[in-house]
Amino acid sequence: MIDEFAKDNLHGRLRRDRKALLWKLDGLSEYDARRPLTATGTNLLGLVKHVANVEARYFGEVFDRPSPEPLCRWQDSDGSDQWATADETRDQIIAFYRRTWEHSDVTINELPLDAPGHVPWWPEPCPNTNLFAVMLHVLTETTRHAGHADILREGLDGRTGMRPEYEQQIDEEARAAHCAKIEQAARSAASSMA
Secondary structure (H helix, E strand, C coil): CHHHHHHHHHHHHHHHHHHHHHHCCCCCCHHHHHCCCCCCCCCHHHHHHHHHHHHHHHHCHHHCCCCCCCCCCCCCCCCHHHCCCCCCCHHHHHHHHHHHHHHHHHHHHHCCCCCEEECCCCCCCCCEEEHHHHHHHHHHHHHHHHHHHHHHHHHHHCCCCCCHHHCCCCCHHHHHHHHHHHHHHHHHHHHHHC
């Protein structure tokens, strides 16, 4: 009984965070969805592509249920699983992520939490695992990258929130006052510690 509760809870949170990650692309130009927004090239569409590949591998290969479509190479030195090429469209990447959800959801729904899996890219002695551990891992990855997307999107246009229903109107004056207060606290702490 607790297994089904845990599985349903984790799966529900994964579904929520998948949608939150995709929402960060809403309303962006093609350029803003793709352009590098950090010194390492992190970008919003690339985050979606990366998380889709991570999920496809963990809920596919790990349980001998490979993705029905080819996956890009990942963890290459060029980070090709973390950015969209010029010929990959936003719609293609989003559709791939949604198809990955469907494939992953079948794996999650059909296997018990203690179903054994094998992660060949994990170091010894830990490559053997189970569905529960993989669900936690993928949920953590998705949440982590959704957090990255939150920060990147806020930097682009000030938009914040986890879902459209939580989005608030941007009060630029209030934000500036809040940031000024934090800046002052940082300066005061730095000068008192010097």
